[in-house]
Amino acid sequence: MTPPTRILLHEETLEPSFVPPKLVRRDTELQLLYRRYREALGRGLPYHLLLTGGIGSGKTAIARRLADDLERGGRLRDLPVRATYVNCWRRASDRTVMLDLLRSVGTSLPDRGYGLSEMLDVFEQGLRRAPAHHLILLDEAAALVKQGTKLVYLLSRSREVELGSISLVLVAAEDLLPYLDAASRSSFGVTRRLALAPYDQEDLTEILAARAEIALRPGSVSREILGQIARVAGRGGDARFALELLLNAARSAEDAGESEVTSEHVRRGKGSLLPTVTETQLESLSTNELGVLLAISRSLKGKRSSVASQKLRSSHAALLEELGGSPMSRTTFWRTLKELERDGLVTLEAAGSGESSQVAMDELPASYLATLLEERLGLARSSKG
Numbered sequence: 056m057t058p059p060t061r062i063l064l065h066e067e068t069l070e071p072s073f074v075p076p077k078l079v080r081r082d083t084e085l086q087l088l089y090r091r092y093r094e095a096l097g098r099g100l101p102y103h104l105l106l107t108g109g110i111g112s113g114k115t116a117i118a119r120r121l122a123d124d125l126e127r128g129g130r131l132r133d134l135p136v137r138a139t140y141v142n143c144w145r146r147a148s149d150r151t152v153m154l155d156l157l158r159s160v161g162t163s164l165p166d167r168g169y170g171l172s173e174m175l176d177v178f179e180q181g182l183r184r185a186p187a188h189h190l191i192l193l194d195e196a197a198a199l200v201k202q203g204t205k206l207v208y209l210l211s212r213s214r215e216v217e218l219g220s221i222s223l224v225l226v227a228a229e230d231l232l233p234y235l236d237a238a239s240r241s242s243f244g245v246t247r248r249l250a251l252a253p254y255d256q257e258d259l260t261e262i263l264a265a266r267a268e269i270a271l272r273p274g275s276v277s278r279e280i281l282g283q284i285a286r287v288a289g290r291g292g293d294a295r296f297a298l299e300l301l302l303n304a305a306r307s308a309e310d311a312g313e314s315e316v317t318s319e320h321v322r323r324g325k326g327s328l329l330p331t332v333t334e335t336q337l338e339s340l341s342t343n344e345l346g347v348l349l350a351i352s353r354s355l356k357g358k359r360s361s362v363a364s365q366k367l368r369s370s371h372a373a374l375l376e377e378l379g380g381s382p383m384s385r386t387t388f389w390r391t392l393k394e395l396e397r398d399g400l401v402t403l404e405a406a407g408s409g410e411s412s413q414v415a416m417d418e419l420p421a422s423y424l425a426t427l428l429e430e431r432l433g434l435a436r437s438s439k440g
């Protein structure tokens with residue numbers, strides 16, 4: 056037996072905590088932020104930013120990249136930039152965040168018995184020991200802000216309260232301004248907010264391609280499959296989910312002892328992340344729908360992630376013959392496809408001009424769905440697919 060070929064050469068680079076060396080399709084945003092921080096710090100002024108965007112829109116990745124870039128960008132007014140990252144998700148109180156900040160300047164206090172202002176004094180001493188432009192990233196800041204943080208106010212007024220040069224990046228999924236006090240709100244004026252647009256399918260495909268290059272064996276996943284994963288990840292533009300799907304598909308291929316990720320692995324990988332089609336759902340389909348869906352499943356059992364509608368129509372016609380049914384008109388065929396699309400079972404994608412559309416089914420492994428449908432339609436399991 057030949058040993059199975061590894062696909063996941065660097066699995067750790069598909070973990071959510073991995074910060075990719077290069078961000079795909081966020082150059083404009085990154086450069087804009089980099090410039091704004093450099094300009095302000097160069098004039099001796101702190102700069103604060105509220106960065107928002109949906110889940111998996113790259114907020115954390117951008118914030119961390121920005122911090123790295125600023126740290127490496129050289130001194131400004133003879134001071135280096137020093138960044139501190141705090142994830143506030145589980146530290147949703149000023150005191151717990153403060154303890155992290157203290158640790159970042161090499162001090163620590165027992166987490167009882169000190170008030171916020173005393174902690175800030177100790178923090179200030181720490182800052183003085185290492186003069187720098189301090190950039191504090193407060194990620195997942197929603198809970199902290201919603202429960203009425205004073206820390207954001209104090210840090211954003213660092214100059215007035217003589218804390219030295221402190222700039223903030225507040226990161227959250229939603230707009231936090233309504234929850235901030237008026238004074239802090241003014242620190243996050245219009246130019247100090249950036250809302251990241253969700254990624255579209257093409258963006259996600261590019262992100263997947265860049266990560267596959269780092270994580271997977273060259274040639275183990277094709278562009279078509281990456282496009283399929285981007286499609287499955289859906290309209291939310293969630294890059295994290297897309298990368299998780301890629302990881303699952305690659306695992307599923309490795310488990311099967313195969314050396315390439317195919318569209319069946321993608322479907323299987325999705326099934327292990329999300330509840331998919333149930334048998335009950337199939338019960339509600341019309342006979343027309345069942346037949347067309349079976350034709351689709353059979354066409355997708357190989358390596359394809361989608362099938363051209365024209366080709367599908369001829370294999371469906373052949374299937375109807377096998378079933379002993381009467382032929383279906385073009386109109387009915389199309390209406391049935393549309394119904395399946397509405398039921399969330401298939402995806403229709405218009406191809407280039409003059410070509411027919413591409414029909415995809417990403418919900419569960421095509422071979423498995425074909426078996427379910429054959430049983431439902433009373434076709435012998437032994438019939439060749």
Ligand SMILES: Nc1ncnc2c1ncn2[C@@H]1O[C@H](COP(=O)(O)OP(=O)(O)O)[C@@H](O)[C@H]1O
Nearest residue numbers: 071078079081110111112113114115116294295
């Ligand atoms: N533009 C991008 N280029 C490369 N990888 C990205 C990009 N945007 C997001 N990612 C990756 O997608 C995943 C989710 O991004 P993340 O920054 O954690 O999203 P958010 O913080 O908005 O939920 C991470 O693994 C991240 O590295």
Ligand SMILES: [Mg+2]
Nearest residue numbers: 114115116194
């Ligand atoms: Mg994040």
